[in-house]
Amino acid sequence: MARSGRLSVAELLDQLRHGFIVLDADGHVIGYNLTALALLELPEAFLAERPRIDDVVRHQHACGDLRGDLDHLLERVWHHLRRVQQTAEPHVYSYTSASGRTLQGATMALPGGGWVRTYTDITKHAQALAALRESEERFRSLTELSADWYWEWDAECRYTRFEGRQVRENNLLAEQSLGHRPWDLPSLNLPRLDDWAPLRQAVAQRKVFRRWEVQRALPDGRTAWFSLSGMPMLDAQGRLLGYRGVGRDITLRKQAEAEVHRLAFYDSLTGLYNRSAFQDRLQQVQSAARRAGTWAALCFIDLDNFKDINDAYGHSAGDAVLRATARRLQVALRASDIIGRLGGDEFIVLLQDLAHEREQAAAVAQDVAEKIRAALEQPLVVESNEVQATPSIGIALFDGGEERMEDILRRADLAMYESKAAGRNAVRFFDPALQERALQRAALQREMRQSLRDGDFLLHGQPIVDAQGQVQGMEALLRWQHPTRGPVSPVQFIPLAEESGHILALGQWVLEQACARLVAWRQDPQRCHWTLSVNLSARQLRQPDFVAQVRAVLTHSGADPRRLKLELTESQLLHDVEDTIGKMEALAALGVQFALDDFGTGYSSLAYLKRLPLAQLKIDRSFVRDVLDDPNDAAIARTILQLAQSLDLDVVAEGVETPQQFEVLRAMGCRLFQGYHFGRPQPL
């Protein structure tokens, strides 16, 4: 310690963490600090004698701190000393002493000759580096030996790195993925962005995710399944740097799982659902029917003479018949229908979401069962023999109620026995009354097609009069003069025509007839100002080319569009309102008028009412019927009239049957009327 109480320079240098030795131009030690002695483990007496650097090296070599050939060591020391002098660049090196200390040495040239050598203990740093290297080695052997590969994403979740033998051997994966987010790459099992929501949510919350399975099509045409697990990489402030994780090819496992699934749930002969899978599906259909409030049907199919085929041609022929039956069922039915084989020659079909009404569902089920029957009754060629395996089909309808699956199956099975009893190759319902009605509906639909061809449909017209009883127009009403059944009410056949789609052809026919009538009236001074109202069905209006169709009929017939009035019901407006408004506006632009039929019975939103290009409201006849006796009906009629007045619409009171009804409605301000009081529908 210096007298002043402050450290001398020499004392200060001894306190440094770095050791140093100063050499003169000949390489003699002319200065050093105590740290150098400690780090180099040299006795002070040795350095105090100003040894040459060669002696220091010899000493270190003798102690085992420096290893290798001594002459070579000395040569190298002097080589570096000279080089440092020439280049003025320090020479940095490191070595580990015999005692296990790692030192970093640096040699620098001094101005005017000589050198200074510094020594720093970097043992800890060297140990950390060694540990890091070892861990890298471990990681590398892991990715080299394991089936997994390593990946990294940046903070935007784009792949930035892949490592591992798998990736090297199958570089397709990395090539395809680098620079892309996993959800931007094409995937077979998760094609929509929404499918990735759970993974993206986990990433947004910086969560670890495990075993995320994705199926990809590789550029070489193969498809492969990968499983990804990942964890976030965060900086010291908790900001996301990216994700890192492992990936694994799980294609083989997936294939094995699919095979196990196939064996457990599918019939090995036909590939259809087996009994246990079918029961599962039946339960699902029942739950779906409960949610949707619809009816479903179970068809039990038994091949009529399968045993004879088996006996006559052998089991392989029998198997071929069963496989062909399965194929025919698949071709005849829709993808949403569920087909199974219970065993032997027993097949089952589940038809879901048939209709909300039981009778309507029965009609559809009857149609489908007939289609199945027709498909299966066709002869088959099996092992060069022509065989016929006609089916007996039993149908049980069910809804979302509590009925047990065994009971539904039992009902269908019983109905199937009814088919057998009825002479085979037949369809029977569990409920005979339902069967009858379903058959009636199916027959009417068939006959309707024939009647359309034969011209059995007629158009009637019912007058629409003003307050003075003067006819202002007609409503066109369709009639079916059935060749054997006589007149069939539109109340009966219009819904059937809607269901089967015949309404499109019928509607077109009515429109053509109505336009022809308008053209004929034009020549008649008493009728030339009349309008003709035509009822539109929901299905007609939903046709994308409906506007074009009406325009074509008008052009072709030459009828004045302003005399044509199309009647819609409120319920028709509820379906795709914007589309309906668009079509109405397009026709209104031509001059065609629109009336809202049965007004008051539906759920018209006043907001829509305002937007629709309507000319007329028709008060439903249910309000007119009791307008004299029921104050509520009278109030409704009055309200409709007031509403129409404020919306600047005409009003027709429908179903006026008596002079009293006429008077009351006229007193309320109604100006147009329709009903038996003025005339029943007559041939136009």
Ligand SMILES: Nc1nc2c(ncn2[C@@H]2O[C@H](COP(=O)(O)O[C@H]3[C@@H](O)[C@H](n4cnc5c(=O)[nH]c(N)nc54)O[C@@H]3COP(=O)(O)O)[C@@H](O)[C@H]2O)c(=O)[nH]1
């Ligand atoms: N999509 C189409 N629907 C049509 C067509 N033709 C008729 N229909 C619809 O069928 C339903 C039944 O029609 P219909 O049996 O012809 O009955 C109409 C009138 O006869 C009846 N009416 C008329 N005045 C009276 C009356 O004073 N009392 C009474 N009880 N009934 C009467 O009302 C029916 C007309 O109703 P609306 O159409 O609502 O104005 C019926 O829903 C028809 O719409 C067609 O070509 N296409």
